[in-house]
Amino acid sequence: MSTIDHKATAAAILPLVGGAANVTSVAHCMTRLRLGLRDRSLVRDEELTALPAVMGVVDDDTYQIVLGPGTVARVTPEFEALIAEAPVTAEALADRGAAIRAERKSRNATPFKLFLRKIANIFVPLIPALIGCGIIAGLNGLLINLGWLPSVTPALAAMASGFMALIAVFVGYNTAKEFGGTPILGGAVAAIIVFPGVANIEAFGQKLSPGQGGVLGALAAAILAVYVEKWCRRVVPASLDVLVTPTLTVLVSGLVTIFGLMFVAGEISTAIGDFANWLLASGGAGAGFVLGGLFLPLVMLGLHQALIPIHATLIEQQGFTVLLPILAMAGAGQVGAAVAVYARLPHNTSIRNTIKSALPAGVLGVGEPLIYGVSLPLGRPFITACVGGAFGGGFVGLFNMLGDKVGSTAIGPSGWALFPLVDGNKGLGETIAIYAGGLLAGYAVGFLATYWFGFTQQMLTDLNTAPAEDAPDAKQREFSPAGV
Template structure:
């Protein structure tokens, strides 16, 4: 078993110590740091640490590639920083790095804790749909209702969950923030919508309010908690300690719930819809081109660590529409990496190279984590990286052309394939598209691999 504390301590030392860290978070595979002085970080030394796959310094973030064990290292890393006299990093009011870097850091920090819940719920939903299609479960049964609630609750109550993770990221009270999100889903508030739904009107202390249905929404609550973080910090600074227990949450709820309903919420709903509609419009106009661009280019975004900027769009599509066109195209990328690694395994003669390739195949097939293979094998060889891009574009082109969707936000692997269970045609076309990625990747990987190649 890996010594996570030792790895965390070694990373902390090589990036300049706790005093050099302005902010930190993690995603599914990376420790993401905002460094006060990036020049203090020793890239070579960090890469040499056992358990570290690689280093990427892009978009204002110093990203340490670790893999699925990153959460354990993050916990130890944060403990070490706190032990040096620092405060919880999510609670710092100031952050280092560029504006773009802060945005990417915020997105990854908000959504990363929810990925297991989103993925597990999505797969359960896919399996439930399959069970109904096979006649194993009736849609009128209690079993169906219970499992449907289990699979869909994460999407319905997404504003509450995002409020909590957003508060941790922006430095507000997670529990008061969760209440702000919950208020938007209260039955009495939903009753105000009547039969009209979005666009219905009411009033608050004489001021007109345009109502929205906020269940399953993404953007409104993130904007609301971002705004609330400033109010929370001001209240926390100016309210006497003896009154904070009552006055701080009282003012927070009395101000933020109406403000969210009247101003922030509608802006968030409409902006989220515009973004999603824009992406879906592009797919409708040219699914083939969209598939080529995303299927082929996703690994480039991953290599720079900026793919998180697209993930909220997919999550919003799933929560609002029940399906998404982009997620299958990310599958094309992952299966292209599998195919390319397979080609390397079949052509290569070096034992270490073959073992690394087959390890990558198994890892991606089971966990959808492509970074170790991407950085350990493909990025180092431009021909192989190009092979994967071409293969991903080929598979993505077919998936986009056939308008293949997933009914869950998941990372592309064999284990998450139930997300394609929407219709028989969708499943078949999904298999064909991913098969194209694997075969094209294997052929090109075989062609571009030299028998004398070694793992460096």
């Protein structure tokens, strides 16, 4: 069979399987063209089997068209080429983003990343309280600076600080729950860390301080408690379990916590704070550039979860985390990149509509719709978005080096949603201005980098077309599938 025949066969098959819009994946084995389909009901089986080159069809996990050895290897690339020629739409990009997300999820199933996911599951439930208390703390600071409502500010201070004073207990509770122990026992062991009476205890030649070790100490203490509890469940007779297991769990884990973990975790916590301050004080713009530029790839790899305990430790120590405003610049680069995609594809109304609907969320710091719906499936705009984030991070990092610390009193929000949580070592107005300047830098560089370097000429040719439903020959044109 000649090349033209192979192309004709592919062209005959495509409309009979529902068109390019209905195809989500293309592969072949020795004899079969294997297609992933969105809607199986669109396939016209009888007409397919009537084609001269088709020997039969098999409906399995994928829809399989039997073409025979040799023929299938030649028809498949022609089939893929026909699909690639169809205009790219928001639906296609969304499918491609979903495929990337699913692939990333499967790759993240390593022991280390599963451990990080457990760590994230411990701290994520605490974020609403961190946000609420952080905003109250910011409001209280503003009232104190203005000299307003002096009778109210002590109450606001209590509301803002109460949760942080006991955060170790909540971390211990969630840790035991996540690692398969009894949550209340994890909380009980972690509560030792914040108990004022530990000030009367000496370990490693020095008096302990209430709260020493913080969330890291609570995390370690609760994990230890889980293992002690599980050991007790195995060896303690069932008749004594209700008395012996909780007693030994709290006793053994508590002693190790007081005479070991509190001191070690305290040293680690101090080292984390000192390193973060040193990094931005000495590295400045360079450190901010690297952190802001690498955050989106870290999210893709699932490694950003390792930063959650670090943020919590910095908030507990200093009242705010200096890392989050820099990392938030990745979202600014993403917004700038999305606006550039919108400007560069004036004829692709489908993608532009997706951007218009996702952009407000992106501005408020919710970047997933833009990442998985636009930039990541397109490829190059994801890279240029990282460049925008790098420049935004460099801007904030530069001011940190100059002595103007910009931090966040809570974990979670970014973009404009972070403004109520911004705090620092200088005036509130100055701190907000620096953060806003970083966002503007991220927007601008993300836009310019994407506008000039985010597309090849071939990409513009393929993408800058109206979707099939807007074209006069709509019946002959189909959507591009995901991942092809």
